[in-house]
Amino acid sequence: MLPADVERATGRYLAVADRLLPGRIAGFYVVGSVALGAWRADRSDIDFIAVVEGDLPPRRLRALHALGNLTAAGRAVRRVDPAIPGTVNGAFIAVDDLGLPVTTIRPLGSHSGWTVKLGRGFEVNPVVWKVLRDSGVAVRGPEPALLGLDPEPGRLREWNLGQLRGHWRGWGEGLASGSVRRANPGRVLGPPRLHHTVVTGEVISKEAAAEYALDTFGSRWEPLMRAALAHRDGMPVAFAGLLRAAGEFTLEVLAEAESRSTVD
Template identity: 60%
Template sequence: MLPADVARAVSRYLSVADRLVPGRIRGFYVVGSTALGAWRAGSSDIDFVAAVDGDLGNRDMRRLALLHKVGNVPAAWQALIRARPAIPGTINGVFVSASDLSKPVTHIRPLAQHSGPSFKRGRGFEVNPVVWKVLLEQGVTVRGPAPDELGLDPEPGKLREWNLQQLRGHWAAYAGKALSAQPPRKPLVPAHRLALSYVLAPPRLHHTIVTGEVISKEAAAEYALDTFETRWHPLIRLALARRIGASTPIGVEASTTDPRRSPRLVGEFILEVIASAEQWHKGV
């Protein structure tokens, strides 16, 4: 069962899709925070996996690119009237051929993806063991057969290694940049805000490496508080508060919220999460 706001947004999106690429989207499944029971109005995106009938030609691709723009107009409008640099509620996802769904997930060739402001052909980060596990076990069917009828293979034997590679690659690279004199930022999103939004993702991967289960970022905050040293607790609590739209927790020191220092603090925390995951992996 989808939250009412999500159901309306998905219905609008599919209505546009059916006009632009009629009869092509045979299956549509909501994953991400919605499937994990952690979707929050005004802050969460809506993630999907779409099964397409056949392949997609150039004309179809152009229309899918248009779908991303038109289908997300309501979310963009709400962000504009609220003067937000980010666009929560964006419908992001990946398109795959329906005939490929029964293949092992790492063997599936994505057709296209919608992600943030971009549309890319032949790409689809979401086609991975984590998303496919969520799709199989908790995915919400909007159109098409139930996920357990699709013959999905999330390749559970690759789940831990995939998460570890994400920590070693993407997150280690970000941590190194966060520790530099010019930490990463995005248009209209300063470095300290971007850094704070990243705090809960690495502990989430750490949890999957240790337990084999996928959890939301909110649940990852609780896991991180139980797993990592108390010196990181103010940072974790602050990141959770920002994610759920709460005020700064009592006891969070000024150094944690200092825009000049917080990216470095986040970088140091991410490196500790990576080191812990590596240590656990060696002990298995």
């Protein structure tokens, strides 16, 4: 069952999709925090994977992103919130590509926040495909277990290590050196989520990542985790004094993950 707010939002979005792309959205699956049981009203986005029959005209995709998210965008404008919580974000793939190994699928397009991308979609990756297969919610179409998905479990660990080595290393180094002077407190939950998947092969929510971080890396990071969770709850957080700590924590997570990779 979907939370009532999620059901309403996806219903509005699909109603717009069916007007702009009649008969083309053959499947619509909710993933992300909703599928992981960690969705929060007025704080979380609604992530999806859509299966498309036929083409996906760029102008129609842009119109769908704008019109399908009018309610969330209106709330964000009234609250002066650039993150647009409640946005229905996701990627579109061709129905004929459903059974392909996920890293070989080229999305038709995607949108997230204010951004629309054509022929690209970060969400089409081993982590999201695992969540889709294991706990995705079918709003339209067969249950995920019947889709013949290939999340490439053998590549899951290396894919997460690649994310830590790339994007997250740069972010951590910028914070630790002081060259990055502003950051979203909730982002510090990203590296321990990836680390957990590297170690266990399972995907956890951001909230669960905070507990995992303390269990794995020690209580000295508790102020950082408290700040991240408070931000997730919509509470004001004084994060400037924790920026360097966030960078150091991120680099420690990466180093520990790398050490496991070397041993293995």
